[in-house]
Amino acid sequence: MRKIAVIFAAALSSTLLLSSTASATGFRLPEQSATATGMASAFVGQADDVSAAWYNPAGLTRLDGTQIVAGIVPIYASLTHDTTAGTTDASDRTIHLPVYVYAAHKLNDRLSLGLSMNSPFGLSTDWADSSATRYVATFSKVVTFNINPNIAYKMSDNLSLAFGIDYMKIRATMENMLDLSGIGLGDQNFRLNGDGDGWGLNAAAHYKATDALNLGFSYRSRIKTAIEGTADVNAIAQSNPGSTEITLPDIIHFGASYKASEKLTLNADLEYTLWSTYDRMVITSNTLLALTGGATDTQTNEFQWKDTWCLRFGGQYILSDPWKLRAGILYDKNPVPEDRFDTRIPDADRLGLSVGTGYASGKITVDAAYMYLMFMDRTISDSLADGTTDTLNGDYNSEAHMASIMIGYKF
Secondary structure: OHHHHHHHHHHHHHHHHHOOOOOOOOOEOOOOOHHHHOOOOOOOOOOOOOOHHHHOHHHHHHOOOEEEEEEEOOEEEEEEEEEOOOOEEEOOOOEEOOEEEEEEEEOOOOEEEEEEEEOOEEEEEEOOOOOOOOOOOOEEEEEEEEEEEEEEEEOOOOEEEEEEEEEEEEEEEEEEEEEEHHHOOEEEEEEEEEEEEEEEEEEEEEEEOOOOEEEEEEEEOOEEEEEEEEEEEOOEEEEEEEEEEEEEOOEEEEEEEEEOOOOEEEEEEEEEEOHHHOOEEEEEEOOHHHHHOOOOEEEEEEOOOOOEEEEEEEEEEEOOOOEEEEEEEEEEOOOOOHHHOOOOOOOOOEEEEEEEEEEEEOOEEEEEEEEEEEEOOEEEOOOHHHOOOOOOOEEEEEEEEEEEEEEEEEO
């Protein structure tokens, strides 16, 4: 039983930490609006529809009356691992369906209110129980839900400011295999379920520099989430509690929007994510050591993620009174160093291309977008995540397809 306990503790230390996992900029999901996605999410300077409640809530002072939009972002990703043993593993392909809702209400000429409800972090990976990565990760799934009310104030004809709070909920399921062949049990499935929440702040500014040029700024603070969960091994009929804290990163956006003509708007955004908040994790767990008279133990895990930047460029063209066309391109750096690479978050630098359209009829608006994300091929030769087994070594190839549709109503 002591050997089970030691293996279990090691598994918990590499699994509980990922109670918020995925792909797309570490484990962020920046695509939170069909309007913005059509322009590669270069929208902080433009910020001229209700989804500004998320991208730059200071822009809400430019909207009239009461408006609401709701949308969905189907995401289809593929991921393969060509191992050094000459085999190929593939994560099962599934469609993820994050949703979002934004609302805005103009109280008077200077004051506006905004509300965002969305899933800014998430997704999943699903490797086979027989894959090379099975002792590091098999199934991982994370769902987040964020509520973010804002108040926006028009300081002058040119400058608006906004402030808000974020409340984030996280739910996660993580699995990997344990090699218990030394005690006659073979491979056994380890499963962790966990929930957590945390609070953050945000601030934004929108400035009309000239009749043609708008500048935007948006800041979202780090959010420390307290995670509580249960851990199980299928060969042992007992659940064991575990807890930790995860600090989600600060996110800073700068954006410029230039009206090149009456019909054409060009946007550029610089995004900086402080992933260095994800440097280490201290895990407290009542593991199977308790079955042999042990006590609750604490383990520290090092990740040392790096701060990253992303460049986004997009444009919008008014084709006619009801129709708008959009397109964009982005280049996004990944935060995961090679010596901390693992297959729960098999991240890489990426290039994104997007197209979109918008249609307005009376009080109703409909926007749609498509984005293709091409992850740069990544070769891993010495990650610490697999100990001394080198099972994570090899070549990783990924791509993702995202579509978004958003329907709005102006009261």
